[in-house]
Amino acid sequence: MRSLLLWIAVVVCLLCSVAAVVQSGSSDGFGNSRDTETEISFLEYKLMAPSVPMIPLTLIQGADSKGAVCLDGTLPGYHLDRGFGSGANSWLIQLEGGGWCNNHRSCVYRKTSRRGSSKFMEKALAFTGILSNKPEENPDFFNWNRIKLRYCDGASFSGDSQDESSQLFYQGQRIWQVAMEEFLSLGMKQANQALLSGCSAGGLASILHCDEFRELLPSSTKVKCLSDAGMFLDSVDVSGGHSLRNMFQGVVTVQNLQKDLSSSCTNHLDPTSCFFPQNLVSDIKTPMFLLNTAYDSWQVASGRHANQITRDVIHRRSNFSKNSGPKWCLL
Numbered sequence: 001m002r003s004l005l006l007w008i009a010v011v012v013c014l015l016c017s018v019a020a021v022v023q024s025g026s027s028d029g030f031g032n033s034r035d036t037e038t039e040i041s042f043l044e045y046k047l048m049a050p051s052v053p054m055i056p057l058t059l060i061q062g063a064d065s066k067g068a069v070c071l072d073g074t075l076p077g078y079h080l081d082r083g084f085g086s087g088a089n090s091w092l093i094q095l096e097g098g099g100w101c102n103n104h105r106s107c108v109y110r111k112t113s114r115r116g117s118s119k120f121m122e123k124a125l126a127f128t129g130i131l132s133n134k135p136e137e138n139p140d141f142f143n144w145n146r147i148k149l150r151y152c153d154g155a156s157f158s159g160d161s162q163d164e165s166s167q168l169f170y171q172g173q174r175i176w177q178v179a180m181e182e183f184l185s186l187g188m189k190q191a192n193q194a195l196l197s198g199c200s201a202g203g204l205a206s207i208l209h210c211d212e213f214r215e216l217l218p219s220s221t222k223v224k225c226l227s228d229a230g231m232f233l234d235s236v237d238v239s240g241g242h243s244l245r246n247m248f249q250g251v252v253t254v255q256n257l258q259k260d261l262s263s264s265c266t267n268h269l270d271p272t273s274c275f276f277p278q279n280l281v282s283d284i285k286t287p288m289f290l291l292n293t294a295y296d297s298w299q300v301a302s303g304r305h306a307n308q309i310t311r312d313v314i315h316r317r318s319n320f321s322k323n324s325g326p327k328w329c330l331l
Helices: 002-023 037-048 104-110 172-185 201-208 210-216 243-254 297-302 306-322
Strands: 054-059 077-081 090-095 124-126 145-149 161-163 168-170 193-199 222-228 288-291
Touching: 090 201, 104 168, 172 210, 193 201, 193 210, 201 210, 201 222, 210 222
Parallel strands: 090 145, 090 193, 193 222, 222 288
Antiparallel strands: 054 077, 054 124, 077 145, 161 168
């Protein structure tokens, strides 16, 4: 009993540490806020060690010759845990999240972190949750080829420009392309089924790239997409302003995304609106699952109408999905 109480105390202490980390970030959730994903991943690893394997970082050699580099010009990278058994020909790609940079200053700052440079990325990561290799934790995907593509461009894997005076490389689209070429060469082109997923800014990226992902694979491959907490909403915030619209306008402007966004959207809406998922999902042909809580604490703080817009968007997307094939409801 004494050892059990001690273990519970350790767990509670670690969870309190997570809460403290979350609360220590800046109020806008972007820019210079302290990154919590590594902290949480580390704590998950400590709680589950030594049973959780650490998956090494692989840099994409030759990516720089194609202009596919992080904000600071370093090579992009990923972590791959190979599939086995019945999942040997199935692939799950997770696009890492981590906010955005929306002006010159925040992008320069981002170069000094793992969100803008592979020099600062962890050399190995614990795969948990949807990336876990444990059937009891991840029954649907535990034996698939599971990849985490690291995020270092600051614009949800979009953009194809650079600021030569500051040596800032906005090459998210090129990183996406060379990464997909790498994964295809590693066996993904023979996939029986493939899922493109992402969380937060990575969830937005999974929406932006969903149909592109489908086009990369044979028609015989079952392809679907999952956006986890990626339905960012163009809504009025608690102060009566448009904080997220202003943020996204900065991202679109600083990285010159106008030319890279969906033309079916920009034909009738401004570029900033076409970075918002609610204006994109109805045109996506590939079956997609949207996972977004109506009580997402970040979005509730950022938009007082978030709950109603979330319900409206998901209702429209559900009606669309009925005509475009089944969704993977994973939870």
